[in-house]
Amino acid sequence: MQSDVAEDNSERVTLADVAEEAGVSLSTISKVLNGRSDVAGATRERVEELLRERGYMRRGGRAQPKAELIELVFHELDSIWSMELINGVESVAKEHGLSVVLTVSGSRHSPDPDWIEGVMRRRPVGVVLVFSDLAPEYRERLRARAIPFVIVDPAGDPSPDAPSVGSANWSGGLIATRHLIELGHTRIAAITGPEDMMCSLARLDGFRSAMNSAGLHIDPDWIQFGDFHAAGGRDRANTILAGPERPTAIFAGSDLQALGVLDAARASGLRVPEDLSIVGYDDIPLARWVTPPLTTVHQPLRRMGEEAARLVIRLSEETMESTPRMDLATSLVVRDSTAPPA
Structure with a gap:
């Protein structure tokens, strides 16, 4: 097998050197470089880490070329x-002559394990992830290949x-509730998203x-955790409205809810809003077209x-x-979905 080489100041480093230092075969080194999954995690x-420390680059002193694209990853669309x-991502990518590839993988917390193998092969300029976080081992593998990533974080910490x-x-939750209180509402319920999302x-x-600052009572039965979707918002609202006393306003944690x-x-x-005021969250385009238009x-x-997208491109060009x-x-x-209580 012919070894690729890299310049490291005055020292010339070969893959054979890295293999010897790591105690593995050249075949294993090749598998790691090509993003193969059949290599133990610790290995x-x-x-x-050794490749990064030794400044390994592809033959001719040039880094392995990256695809002219940004990868955008969701857990659901x-x-x-x-x-x-x-x-938003597409508009910035276009300004920089890049394309966008869209991937759906994993749960709301992190992408599936097979995603990391695919991104190693695709080698995008950078990755934008709509998740709560990214597992440490995924971060290290992206960094080892100089693939920057940015988490878009409406969903976590x-x-x-x-x-x-x-x-x-x-x-956002504060200003929504204060708006209802300023209208004169004192019996206010809240339907938010999943309980395990920040x-x-x-x-x-x-x-x-907002409720505590106004000295208002919070009925525990009027606090509901949902899933940020319309069906969940309807079900939680039915539970609240079926009680012995109903609120005059509901703050929903998403427009779909x-x-x-x-x-x-x-x-x-x-x-x-005559009998019930409703405030949503997100301001999706549909919010202005429903009847009544949604506060x-x-x-x-x-x-x-x-x-x-701007940040991931910047990270691909410089070290911060x-x-x-x-x-x-x-x-x-x-x-028009909010008004003073009747």
């Missing part, structure tokens, strides 16, 4: 919410060493802070995609001294 980490992020772009979820808890904490609340209200014979918290999803973390502001958009 892969040791080889990649929601046609409304996801498109805002996709459009990434590790301190993970570059990320997020939004002010606590402030953004769900942050938005709920903002709700609690708010649409489900709107459906539940109509099925219960309630008028919005909501604007989460800058498109800009989050743009900033994540600290791990970049960006939190974008949220704002209230008042439409």
Whole structure:
């Protein structure tokens, strides 16, 4: 097998040298370089660390070329919410002459293990991940191949060493609830997202802070965890509205949940906003076209995609001294689904 070589100042390093130092065969080195999965995790980490320390480059002193693309990874595609992020990433990629490849993998917390093998083969300029975090072993493998990554974080709280772009979820929950309180509502319920997602808890904490600051009672039966989807919002709203006393307003942790609340209200014979005020979260395009148009918290999803793409391109071009973390502001958009209580 012919060995590729690299320049390391005055020293010329071969793959045979790396194999000897790692105590493995040249075949194993080749498997690691080609992203093969049939290498033990500990062996892969040791080889990649040695390659990084020795400054290994492909034959001719040139790094293995990367594909002219940014990889955007979701755990699921929601046609409304996801498109805002996709459009943001695509607009910046186009400015830099790059294409976008879209991958769906894993759960909301992290992509599947087979995803990392694929991205090693594709070698994009960078990766934008819409997940709560990325497992340490995945981070190390991307870094070993000089593939930067950025987590777009509407859904969690990434590790301190993970570059990320997020939004002010606590402030969003606060301003939504304060809006209802300022209208005169005192009986307010909240339907948020999954209980194991940081953004769900942050938005709920903002709700609690506004209620506590106003000296208002929080009925524990009026706090519901959902799944950020319309059907879940409808089911949780039905539970709340079927109680012995109903709220005059509901803060929903997503616009899709708010649409489900709107459906539940109509099925219960309630008028919005005369009998029940509703506030959503995200400000997806559909929010302005439903009847009545939805009051909501604007989460800058498109800009989050743009900033994540800019950041991953920058990380591909330079080494930054600290791990970049960006939190974008949220704002209230008042439409017709909220009004003073009857």
